[in-house]
Amino acid sequence: MSDRIEVKKTYKLFIGGAFPRSESGRTYEVNDHKGGFLANPALASRKDLRDAVVIARTAHISWAKATAYNRGQILYRIAEMLEGRADQFASEISALDGISIKEALKEVHLSVDRLVWYAGWSDKLSALVGATNPVSGPYFNFSIPEPMGVVGAIATEKNSLLGFIDAIAPIIVSGNSVIVLASERAPLPAMSFAEVLATSDLPPGVCNILTGSKSELAPWFASHMDIDGLDITGVEHDLRADVKVAGAENLKRIHSFADGQSPARILSFMEIKTTWHPIGV
Amino acid sequence: MTDFDYAPALESRSIVTIESEYGHFINGEFVKGANHFPTINPSNEEVLSQIALGGAQDIDRAVASSRVAFESTWSKMPGKERGKYLYRIARIMQERSREFAVLESLDNGKPIRESRDIDIPLACAHFFYHAGWADKLEFAGVGSSPRPLGVAGQIIPWNFPLLMLAWKIAPALAAGNTVVLKPAETTSLTALLFAQVCQQAELPAGVVNIVTGDGRTGSALVDHPGIDKIAFTGSTQVGKAIARAIAPTKKKATLELGGKAxxxxxxxxxxxxxxxxxxxxxxxxxxxxxxxxxxxxxxxxxxxxxxxxxxxxxxxxxxxxxxxxxxxxxxxxxxxxxxxxxxxxxxxxxxxxxxxxxxxxxxxxxxxxxxxxxxxxxxxxxxxxxxxxxxxxxxxxxxxxxxxxxxxxxxxxxxxxxxxxxxxxxxxxxxxxxxxxxxxxxxxxxxxPTSPFGGYKESGWGREGGSHGLTAYLKSAEEGGNNE
Missing domain, CATH: 3.40.309.10 (Aldehyde Dehydrogenase; Chain A, domain 2)
Structure with a gap:
């Protein structure tokens, strides 16, 4: 080993494809499992969230128009980029969680595989829940799933990388954009993942990542009138009722999920649209 | 008056018998209400009957009856047998469709042409469609061993009284749930006639309970701890109040709310x-x-x-x-x-x-x-x-x-x-x-009935009709903390 001084990374937010600091200028300290200093990521504010929602709304419109084939390829590309940087993520997870590099690498590989799994769903959702409906009359009638729009996600504290992938992949694969609050305890893999996203052809603003205080930001996610859905998997049970009450103001679709991959995670943030048209000459 | 003006062509109301007073339909029987309010014909303000104003006690009895029916009878009955009851109901409604149409127009004020040609036939069709689902639930899309949710509390509006009842009750029953339904304050009569249909169909007691009343009756139903699922059609304002009320609970909800199409x-x-x-x-x-x-x-x-x-x-x-x-x-x-x-x-x-x-x-x-x-x-x-x-x-x-x-x-x-x-x-x-x-x-x-209906944004949660509507009354065997 040389005496070279390591160049350390400044962990910032990821909004609209850029890496800004919090507009509030606030940071908080993140430590490794032994309590040693790791980084000062941004303590995002309500204003950061609002800025991200504006950008996410615009990004959703073009992302939803992309073909399902294209969205699937981009999610697959994200998996490719993550695979190539597996070691970096393994060391971050290992430092935060105090598990061996080998164990941490398992979580990274599981994360890559999870991305690939969700990538493949992009062009199969209509076959799964779409339908042509045999109505009693001379009409062609069909139902298809559509993305909801802008969805918020509060990532779980359990697995700092895998939990984060679970929070974003099922939301964006259908054409939604997402604003995700990373694990409060272990936000570093999520912020490094922003670098993966930035090199994956994912359009800027489709995935926006905040770090900070869950108890501070979750209520603002819930009450924001331009967020259509909210994944509260990472919100503690005693806070959930308040979040749901706040979310009722715009009848936000609020869900939480058990571990593991499931199409239900995708479909929970889609809407079924049914179109009627007469048949005749 | 021009030569081509229409002469009146009145539908006879002699086909309907309206009692002077109605109670609630609980556990397969009509039970007397403590207090009543009038229901009127909005086209001439004639008082048609006195409707029971359901209170917390009535809701409590109805929910208890639905729970017993759910546990002991309805959820245990093979799907094909449940389906036969729904087919029976659809057929009896078809037989008595003119009666339903006239009663609906009297109580609601809608033209007989619409109640006769749209509301009632569609209501029958909803029962007939969902009857066929009862023994095919494993193909509905929630997995191989779908289960009913339990007791559904259903609150319907006054604009399509019987049709909204059908949208609510038919999928709930097909999926194996039991229901407590509260009709709208101004349009209870066809729901009470439907209760008679349930009796004629020999539907097991408690599978369908109907408690009439106003907004307070509805609140008591939403707040009742024995309810597993709320299905509501009505205003966005009340929909939001329901969403807030059930926030701390495990209750699921389908909400069909307002629109400005x-x-x-x-x-x-x-x-x-x-x-x-x-x-x-x-x-x-x-x-x-x-x-x-x-x-x-x-x-x-x-x-x-x-x-x-x-x-x-x-x-x-x-x-x-x-x-x-x-x-x-x-x-x-x-x-x-x-x-x-x-x-x-x-x-x-x-x-x-x-x-x-x-x-x-x-x-x-x-x-x-x-x-x-x-x-x-x-x-x-x-x-x-x-x-x-x-x-x-x-x-x-x-x-x-x-x-x-x-x-x-x-x-x-x-x-x-x-x-x-x-x-x-x-x-x-x-x-x-x-x-x-x-x-x-x-x-x-x-x-x-085969076509999912429901809204984006503040028009509500979920769909009614088609397999999408049915699955709102089912859960998968493997379902964890899904669907907050």
């Missing part, structure tokens, strides 16, 4: 069909329709032609006795609703929109409102933003297709929308852009 007319639309579609969109059922096409968004180049033809067509609308088979537009359901429509239309005039109604003599007694159109409406006007729930159309114009979509989507609601154009690619483009759960292209206000 855009009906977009492009310059290549077939004019005459389109005018019929606009009329059907807003004047069907007195405009008491959550998915009514209440905002006509018409391309500027054809606006004058469309509006002038619309006015000619509106002058042919026959307003009057709901039991007259020639009637197109019946009575407004209640004095309360009439005053809401009156206040909102006044705001339209105050804010500068131009109001027009055809010459039409309205009956002296009862609650009536002439078909009305506002032109020169801007997006900021209350009549362009708020749900009027009456026969009142707001006309806005657009120049580019993009502008049409922006105006159409500029509302917190997202229940339905209409598109009129002869060009297929334009229809599909517009349908994709519209943030609404149901799109009617070159048609409007069509419904079918």
């Amino acid at each position: 855009a009906n977009i007319v492009f310059d290549d639309a077939p004019v005459d069909e389109c005018v019929e579609g606009i009329v059907n969109g807003i004047f069907f059922n007195q405009g008491h329709v959550c998915c009514a096409g209440s905002r006509l968004i018409v391309q500027e180049s054809v606006a004058e032609e469309i509006v002038s033809k619309l006015k000619v067509r509106m002058s042919k609308i026959r307003v009057g006795d709901p039991l007259d088979k020639n009637t197109d537009l019946g009575a407004i359901n209640s004095a309360e609703q009439l005053s809401k429509i009156t206040a909102l239309t006044k705001s339209g005039e105050d804010e500068g929109a131009m109001r027009w109604s055809p010459e039409c003599a309205l009956p002296k007694k009862g609650f009536w409102f002439a078909p009305t159109v506002f032109t020169g409406v801007t997006q900021a006007h209350r009549i362009a933003q708020e749900e009027i729930f009456g026969p009142v159309l707001s006309v806005l114009t657009f120049r580019t297709p993009q502008e049409a979509i922006e105006k159409a989507n500029n509302t917190p609601y997202g229940l339905s929308a209409g598109v009129w154009s002869e060009k297929g690619s334009r229809i599909h483009w517009a349908s994709q852009q519209l943030k609404a759960g149901v799109i009617w292209a070159n048609t409007f206000n069509k419904f079918d």
